[in-house]
Amino acid sequence: MHPSEEICRQLSEQDLVRKSLEQMEYFSCLYDRYEAQLLRYVKRMGVLTDEEAEDVLQEAFLKIWKNLNAFDPALKLSSWLYRIVHNQAISCLRRKRSFGKDKKEAFDDKRFSDLPDEGPAGNPEAMEETGRHIHEILDELPLKYKEVLVLKFLENMSYEEISDVLKIPEGTVATRINRAKKAFREIAERHPENLVL
C-alpha cells in the first residue's frame, strides 16, 4: 500500500531512503518529491518532449532503486539523484544524436519558466523570448559547459553540489563555469539581436 502524501511529506531524506529499503512502496515518495524538479532539469539538458523526459526519469529511478544502498549519507540526496538522472539524460541525448534525431524541435517554454526575474521584467513575452535565446545559446555550447551553466544558474546549485553531481573537483567546477560563461558571452555577442539581458 502506498504511503499517503502526508506521511511522505513528514519523512526526511535519510528516512525516505531507509524506509524505501524496508518497504518498496516508500520509494514512490522519493519519486513524487523530486519528480517535478528532475523532470525540469532533464528538459533543460535538452531532452525535449515530455514523454522522453519521463522515460529518462523512470529509467534513472530504476537505477536509483537498484543502487539505493550505494547512497553515501555524506552527500545531499538531491545531488545523488541529480547525478544519476544527469547520466541517464546524457545517455538519452547521445543515443538520439547517434540516430540523427537531435533536430531542433519546437521550443518548450516550460523549460525556462523559472528564470530569474531579471532582464525584461514584467513582460512575459519578452521573458519567454529571452528564455528561448538562452536555450539556443546553451545548445550551441559543448556539453561540459552547458551542464555547469544549467546546474549553476538554472538549478541554483552551489559549487559543492555541482561537484557531487558531475563527480569533478570543486576547483574544476569553478574553472569550467568561468570558461562556460565566456563561451556563452561569445556566442551571445555573435547574435546580439537575439538577447536582451
Place this chain on the structure above:
Amino acid sequence: MKPSEKLLQKIKEEQAEPAPRWHFAVKNKLLWAAFGLAAVLGALAFSVILFAIQQTDFSILSHLSHSGLELFLGLLPFFWIILLVVFLLIAMYSVQYSRRGYKFTLARLVGYSAALSILLGTLFFIGGGAQRLEQAFAVHVSIYESIQEKKVKLWSMPEAGYLSGEIAETGLDAFQLKDFQGKTWTVRYEGAFIPPVVLLERGEKVKLIGEIADDGAFAAAEVRPWGRMGNRKGEVGSRKRRD
C-alpha cells in the same frame, strides 16, 4: 496511473532489488586496497631507481667524445621508471574511482601518489632493500638486464677509454687488471687522478678512464672505485700519483 505508481509497477515486473550494501563497501575497499598496493609497488620501483642512480656514474658523460645523449639514455633505468609510472597511474585511478575520489584534482592525485611512493621508496632504499630487490630480479628474470650488467657493459669499452675489473697484481707505477671478460691488462697510472678511497690493493675492483697504450696495456687518467660514485668530499682530498 501516477508516474511513481508506474515506476513501482516496473520495479515489480523486473523484480529489481537494491544491490546489497556490502557490494558497494567491498568495491570501495578494493579500490583503496589497489591504491595502497600500487603505492607500495611504486615505492619499490622508486627505491630501485635511487639505487640505479647511486650506482651509475653520470659524470662519465663529461668525458665522452661521442653522443652523450645516447649514453645518458642508456644509463637510465627505464624498466623501473616505466614500472613507477604504471603504478602511479594505477594508484591515481584507484582513488579517483573510489566513493569520494572525484573530489581530488588530477594534480593532487599525482602529488599524493608520488609523495607516498617517494617516501616509502626512500625508506626502502635506505634499508638496503632496493639492492636486494634488483638482484632478485636479475637472478629470476632472464630478460632483465641488471644495473650491474649495464654498468659492466658501460665500463668495458677500452677502445672508448673505459675499462674496469679487479686488480690482480700491484706494482710501483702500474698494476695488472683482470677485466670482467677475463682479459688481463697492464694499467699504467702515472699522473692519474686517484681519490683516497681507492687503495690500489690486490683484489680491489676499480674502473678506469684513459686510453689503450698498446696491446694489453692501458694508460689510466683516472682510477675510481668500482662500488660507488667517487663523492665530492673524496675528490677534494684526492691525490695524484707521480713518479
